[in-house]
Amino acid sequence: MAHGGRNGKRERALRVLADPFTVSAPTGARIRDRLRVSASDAEILRVIGEHLGGYARADLAERIRIGRVPVKANRRAERKRTLTQVSSSRWAGAITRASEDQYQLSLRCLFDERASLRRTIAKIRKRMAVPCGRRVGGVRGYPGRAERAQKQCRLQALTARLAEVERRIEAGHPAIVIGGRRLAKARHNLADAGLTESKWRERWDARRLFLTADGESGAPYGNYTISVEPVNGTVTIVLPEPLRHLANAPRGRYRLACTVSFNHRQEQWLDRIAANRSVRYDIVCDPERGRWYLDASWSTPTTPLPTPAELAATDVRLLAVDLNADHLAACVVDVHGNPVGQPITVPTDLTGTASRRDGRLRQAISELIRLAHQHGCAGLAIENLGFTDARATGRETMGRGKRGKTFRRTVANLPTAKFRDRLAGMAHHADLYVVAVDPAYTSRWGTQHWKAPLQQQSKTTTVTGHHAASVAIGRRALGHGTRRRPGVTAHDQRIVARRTTGQTVTVPRARGNTSPPRTTGTPHQGDKTCRNRSDQLVQFPVSQDHSGRQPASPVYSDSANNGQHS
Incomplete structure (x- = not known):
């Protein structure tokens, strides 16, 4: 803990250092390729996306109304049966899964916002408890009354925001905007966003499309709803039940005229679909570039690091x-x-x-x-x-x-x-x-x-x-201390010229007239032995005094130095 120094000044205690850790490997992979669709194919994709997108938004609203409940009480099976009548069982499963994921993500964002607001409010209150221009217990007050008054107003605003966030968390009703809150706010100020109403509407509708199909192990090429043939790259989509009249392929399917060939990680993707392992596909529209893309994603096994x-x-x-x-x-x-x-x-x-x-x-x-x-x-x-x-x-x-x-x-x-x-x-x-x-x-x-x-x-x-x-x-x-071992920083041209080894390891030198042990890459020191010189070379030379005497050799029973002062 903090204590008074020699000059009467308060010394700050050092932080407790966390242990280093190995960053975990990614648990999945995602690749993308462009869909060079024709005008008719693009229109069909928009019709499918808007049809499924409307039901996806309705299902998300229903999930929000259910609130924070255990997984078994979120009525996913009931909602899936209702959606199956207007799409298919696999489309309904993808919609309900996406609704649950979006709901849980929004809840985590609410918890993070609450923690951030609490930290900010606690910091402002701590500084407001100190008189202006003074410092008490290491906490500095605000310089003047004007700034303190502004902080008082900001504290009231943050407290109101915190109350609203806690109310939403308690009710389990996070605020979710399908299409993006930033784009929704841009609708009220199109001039500053550099958009016209038609361009804004085009982006808004493109983001609210739902063209996501979960993979299924054992299904043909790893996905029954959206399948990609590995030989020619043909993309086939299972149409929802009310849109089966648009099919141009057997069993209510629509085959796009374009093909795809994933260049990035192509071998991994081919290995999965050849073994009929699950692959998720997302069809994305980018109205700014006027392009369509197909994203393929899958999970990867985790290995201990x-x-x-x-x-x-x-x-x-x-x-x-x-x-x-x-x-x-x-x-x-x-x-x-x-x-x-x-x-x-x-x-x-x-x-x-x-x-x-x-x-x-x-x-x-x-x-x-x-x-x-x-x-x-x-x-x-x-x-x-x-x-x-x-x-x-x-x-x-x-x-x-x-x-x-x-x-x-x-x-x-x-x-x-x-x-x-x-x-x-x-x-x-x-x-x-x-x-x-x-x-x-x-x-x-x-x-x-x-x-x-x-x-x-x-x-x-x-x-x-x-x-x-x-x-x-x-x-x-590597587990070493940041500080260097004392006594290895002085400059000496004769020692600097030699090859160095690790400074944190102490190697006992040989006694007698035999040559000292050498590490790999260390030049031979000659036939003569030095009475007070250890074989361990350091990154920087050992200091000498003006008399030319070397410091004493390290104690041979000492353990390897970890780079920290004792």
Whole structure:
């Protein structure tokens, strides 16, 4: 706990660091291909989507009216029987399943919003309890009365929002907008959205279509409702019962004139449909581009992943990555926690449209994967960033004024969740592991302990604090402390020129006139022996005093140093 320092100042207690963990692999896969439909096929798809979309919205409204009940009491079987009369049993199953998933997702969003509002309200109340311009118990009051009055108004507004959220949670009635709340609000201000009424209506109707068919193991090609033949890529759709008169194929089916061929993960998709394993298909309309797409998705088996301790025991390297606003700072770390080679900078320009940002993020992750393979790394180490509390409290935590506003915008633009998910998925398919660590003090301790030695080692690269933070991340992922062992930082040209090994391992040297044991890659030291020199070489040379005497050798009975001060 916090206590008074030597100068009478209050010292803050260090955060409790969470243990590193291996990020789980993705539990499913989703691929997409374009449907080059004709005008008649596009019209048929719209008719089917609007017919099923209307019943899907009605079923979702009924599910919301039922409220928060156990799974057995949500009356899904009853609702499915009603929908089967106007569609088919498989379409009805897909509609009721989508309604349940949407309802549960909306409830989770309500719980997250309640937690965020509670954090914000608690932070404002804590600061309002302190007089203006004063600090009590480490809590700083607001600078002036005007700002405090504004916070009082904001507190009342947040309290009213919290009451509404708690009422919805208690009643089990989340607010759901089929088609998107943002697009619904744009209807009242088309000029600012840059849309005309006809274009808005086209987007609105396209988002409210329902053309989703769940897969079924044992069915032909893994899906009976929407099936894709593996030989020629023909797409066939089972029509709902009232639309069977539109069929152009046997058994009430409609066959599209176009074909599909999934290029991405095509072999995996072919293996599943050849074995009649379930594959879900979604037909999506993009009115902005005037295109139709077919998405195929399936679940993948989960395999147990090694823990960070098990990875460290296998003598592996990790590529440690520090995420920043405009670049990724990386450094290769060996099993002993020593940086290997030059620090790496991968630029990322995450500006522009969402698709452009996502493409550039994927490009940066692909470069990280290439670097990991190039340096023989078994995985990547990243920070487990979330900024949940900081984003919820806003100015109460991340500063105020012009400087604080710039910092808050920087934090808000960091794609932490998307970066973690994208990296986990792409690394999994590249046979790499991802280890997430606690981000506490990585930048501070990395700059304090590793920036200067890294710059001393890297003669042609400008080392930044972000590179030093990446070293701290890699060491923490391998179970080592961030701080270096004392006595290994002084500069000595004679020792720097030698090849180095891990600084965190103590190897007893041989006695007598025999040569000391050497690690792989360590040059032979000659026939002579040095009386007070251990065979263990360090990343940075051992300091000497002006008399030229070497410090004493380490005690041979000591266990391996973990990089932390005693």
